[in-house]
Amino acid sequence: MSGSFDILIVGIGGQGTILASNILGEACLIEGRHVKGAETHGMAQRGGSVESHIRIDGLYGPLIPPGQGDLLISFDLLEALRYSHFLKNEGKMVVNRHLVLPTSVFTQKLPVPTQDEIIEALKKHSLCLLDADKMAEEAGSPLSQNVVMLGAASPSIPISPESLINAVKRLVPKKTVDINVKAFEMGREFGGKC
């Protein structure tokens, strides 16, 4: 078996899950560790449900099997629930308190669970719930939401915070380095208390 630390990042196409997974990959390189990942490309990105798999110290395939994930980072409440079966029983969840309803809910009048119902269902796992949108604005840009999420998850990730911050600095646009470092630190502080 692989012995890897398996992280699933999920959300909606366009929310920045790919940058978050790139930061994790870069941080692994900084630490000289192997890493494997897989992500959604092509038309599936157009507002659809997207998933990035990252296997830290992974040597083999890029896909995490259901029930094997160590950590689930979700940018949306509904997507957290959709992918929750990928977590181990003792796996951890870091979830943005944000719910975008699929358009099908309005056009086809489909039933949808309420925020509270979703949160209740997620509590089956160790759950860290945060308002990443608000924290990102406080850090200086709503676009740093994905880095806030990563920061909040970072206490559970077996990579040093220095490596993660270095990876953030390498990968975000030059003009936004300060904002993103702040976003990471705010997220990390919050995540440490979860």
Place this chain on the structure above:
Amino acid sequence: MGRKYLLGNEAIAHACVESGVGFISGYPGTPSSEVIDVLRVHPDRSYYVEWSVNEKVALENALAAAWCGVRSLCTMKHVGLNVASDPLMTSAYTGVTAGLVIMSADDPFAHSSQNEQDSRCYAHFARLPCLDPASIQEAHDMIPEAFTLSEEFGLPVIFRPTTRICHSKGDVDLGEPVAGLRKGEFHKDPRQYVVIPAHTRVLHKKLNEKQPALRKRLVERGYNHHKIEGSTAIIASGIGATYVQEIIPTGVSFMKIGAYPIDEEWMGDFVRKHEKILVIEELAPEVEETVRQVAGCVPVLGKKNGYASYEGELSLLAVAGIMEKAGFLKKNPFPEGNPVQQLPPRPPILCAGCLHRSAFYAIKKVFKDAIYPSDIGCYTLGLQLGVVDTTICMGASITVASGISHAGDTRDIVCTIGDSTFLHTGIQGLLNAVYNGADITVVILDNRITAMTGHQPNPNSGMTACGAESPAVSLDALCRACGVSFVESVNPYDITGMVTVLQEAKKRKGVKVIIAKQMCVISARRAGINRGRYRVNPEICTGCGTCVRFGCPAIEFADEKALVNDLCSGCAVCAQLCPTGAIVREGKK
């Protein structure tokens, strides 16, 4: 060059630069597109690179460059190889002088495709070597060797990564870039390059004579290798081999296939040393067929006797399941996993402000009981709006429409096709429809870009793959040249205008073309176009739901009123649809 964390396609692109490639062509298609998307903007490119209009055109260009002694790469998705199959089959006869690598990316599970065909079958059919990487690192390392192999045997090499290679990521050890040779020279040799019957019979024999040495060489190069550990064995290929390696129990022998054709003698020796063989591979039973040919009385478990599936993609869970069924694992170590049931699905959807949605809306308004053949592009998502009745392959909208027309169905037929698809293989269908007197309306959804695969330019965009200016084709003149007399261009954001033109087309007989022109909303955003945003005045909104049924992701409904969320791109179509005028531009009363 060191180690980097890269997407599979980025690693493949880098390996091409390390191989001194001089000529690159292709047509975008998921999961292959990023290879050229990386190469066309590479900072120190010394090679020629183009997006071609289709895969046949791309391959013929690349073949000619390889004849001139320039290392060439041609990329496409698996179904693109169907389009390129005509030159492919005979390129095996003519051969090449410099290396020609044809990357045909397969898509098991059809994540982004119309079928699950297997490019290895084409390699078999054409008698060409095929490399089938099991990991990103191997995909990277195979590329320089594919060029060498191509030159050694004088044959094009098919390189066949799958979605989980192309769109996976990993740490990859890279080599140094090498400047490619661009000074090609064509040496005339009619017996090689003019495939009249007298020449081609000789070339066919030569192709067949290359096969035994080729099979041996692929083993020598280490693409196909094995390790004997016990009395039972697993033989696996592609990414399936990687999954097997993660969970194979000790005491089970393992053979990895990464290249075709397989040396049967070599495989037979291995197989006959075992009492039971399990074959694990994605899609067609390409390896399994060979195993069965050499197995004699050794039992072989695979797709043909129901141990593994012909469809879909493999995963660790699926491979463990096959190994359990075949008695190689006592118990599948991975739990089934119970997804939460009955959550509303979140499929991909046309963007807020997409021109296709408003064009479809107008089509449906004018042609209520019509038949709607469509094509391959973002607009295939029009299925959700009930205006896509057929999709087969690139260019098969106009042809299906004319076929239905001549079959005698008396309903109106309105087909939709994107600009890039029209230029790919749609023009011939239009020419044929006019020539043979079909009675159809063709709507060309013209967003001036190949949007679905990642916004690659095409002859309609006014620039080349590398951003150089090039004359934008006139779709209007092209359609008129095909003999269409009713050709109208219209802005699909103007619902009234588009409805008027469609009504006019409905009255006429013959082939009518309407060009619905509007920039892709993603390109517009990138170009800095800001149309402002719209909002619903809750005092005027009656909650009738007209705007909600339009299906735009920027429109929500809560407390019996519609509301516009921050995805709004300002196309203003919903404001035109609202019967009470409740949707207004932000900042206005």
